[in-house]
Amino acid sequence: MISELQQHSMVDLDRSAILSGFQQSLEAMIRRGGPMPQEYGELNRAIRRLADEVRVGNVAAQEVKSLVRSATESYFRGTMQAESVLKKHGYSGDFEIIDDIYRMRISPEPELRRWDLFFHAQPAPCAVRNRKAYFHQLLRDLTVRQPGKSLRVLNIASGPARDLREWFDANPESEIRFDCIELDPTAIAHATAVCAAYGDRITFHHQNALKFVPAEKYDLIWSAGLFDYLTDRLFTRVVRSLMPFVKAGGEVVVGNFSEFNASRDYMELMGDWYLEHRSEARLRELAEKAGAKTEKVDVRWEPEGVNLFVHVAV
Numbered sequence: 001m002i003s004e005l006q007q008h009s010m011v012d013l014d015r016s017a018i019l020s021g022f023q024q025s026l027e028a029m030i031r032r033g034g035p036m037p038q039e040y041g042e043l044n045r046a047i048r049r050l051a052d053e054v055r056v057g058n059v060a061a062q063e064v065k066s067l068v069r070s071a072t073e074s075y076f077r078g079t080m081q082a083e084s085v086l087k088k089h090g091y092s093g094d095f096e097i098i099d100d101i102y103r104m105r106i107s108p109e110p111e112l113r114r115w116d117l118f119f120h121a122q123p124a125p126c127a128v129r130n131r132k133a134y135f136h137q138l139l140r141d142l143t144v145r146q147p148g149k150s151l152r153v154l155n156i157a158s159g160p161a162r163d164l165r166e167w168f169d170a171n172p173e174s175e176i177r178f179d180c181i182e183l184d185p186t187a188i189a190h191a192t193a194v195c196a197a198y199g200d201r202i203t204f205h206h207q208n209a210l211k212f213v214p215a216e217k218y219d220l221i222w223s224a225g226l227f228d229y230l231t232d233r234l235f236t237r238v239v240r241s242l243m244p245f246v247k248a249g250g251e252v253v254v255g256n257f258s259e260f261n262a263s264r265d266y267m268e269l270m271g272d273w274y275l276e277h278r279s280e281a282r283l284r285e286l287a288e289k290a291g292a293k294t295e296k297v298d299v300r301w302e303p304e305g306v307n308l309f310v311h312v313a314v
């Protein structure tokens with residue numbers, strides 16, 4: 001008969017076997033110079049299996065995180081992986097990593113290149129890049145719907161403002177005026193430099209979006225990459241506070257990662273990057289709780305199907 005002590009040590013053995021198995025696969029891939037595209041599936045499955053073991057309690061998330069952190073510090077310095085785990089600016093999803101995702105920054109070190117290519121190929125970074133295109137489409141629609149009108153857009157949690165820079169690069173004649181709300185002064189300094197050529201049409205405000213009260217009305221209020229860090233209560237509160245500041249015919253559009261984020265295990269276990277993933281139904285519910293009428297709420301998504309956008313028409 002197996003004693004309780006033996007059972008415990010068998011469990012410990014299993015746990016360490018799972019972790020060391022993962023570590024060995026990772027180190028083998030490091031020795032080969034990082035994953036080739038045909039190995040992405042294998043690596044993603046290994047991460048998924050490890051996450052499953054964490055979910056059922058066979059492995060402690062903290063142990064995986066220590067392993068990942070130490071591997072990151074030893075092997076992945078300067079990569080997107082390191083940027084995610086080491087959180088240079090003190091929080092996940094800072095302006096710098098988002099800008100590096102937009103620009104698909106790849107390490108110049110030959111042995112690290114493939115790790116960055118793997119990072120950028122994940123559905124989540126693809127969805128982030130897609131949301132820039134989604135925002136640009138909204139701006140095009142706005143311009144077509146109201147030609148000649150001096151349009152005003154409020155951009156909440158503007159981060160690197162790469163989206164605005166690229167908008168004006170592609171539409172230099174655009175007369176849209178942007179007010180950007182951003183909490184991190186370093187992000188504002190970076191965004192100001194990124195958008196230096198268009199400073200006449202963009203104003204950055206160092207403000208906390210959770211306390212901000214607009215001083216005027218806007219044709220579009222846009223926010224991506226903020227609400228998926230907020231609790232339901234804050235989500236509702238902020239949408240409710242913004243709705244009165246949309247002009248008739250305008251809308252509030254809020255991005256939020258959906259529950260169909262195939263990169264979630266990778267983000268959480270490998271990148272220590274947590275979001276409030278929300279379903280389409282949940283987003284509708286929260287918008288209605290914020291005071292939107294059912295028929296005024298619409299939920300759409302970008303082509304990756306990862307980032308949803310709840311539209312509240314006013």
Ligand SMILES: C[S@@+](CC[C@H](N)C(=O)[O-])C[C@H]1O[C@@H](n2cnc3c(N)ncnc32)[C@H](O)[C@@H]1O
Pocket residue numbers: 093094095098156157158159160161162163181182183184187207208209210223224225226
């Ligand atoms: C994930 S980035 C998104 C940037 C940009 N919206 C985009 O999609 O490219 C999140 C940004 O929100 C900012 N942020 C976080 N909390 C905030 C708050 N309470 N008020 C204003 N900005 C905030 C961060 O400093 C960061 O620059």
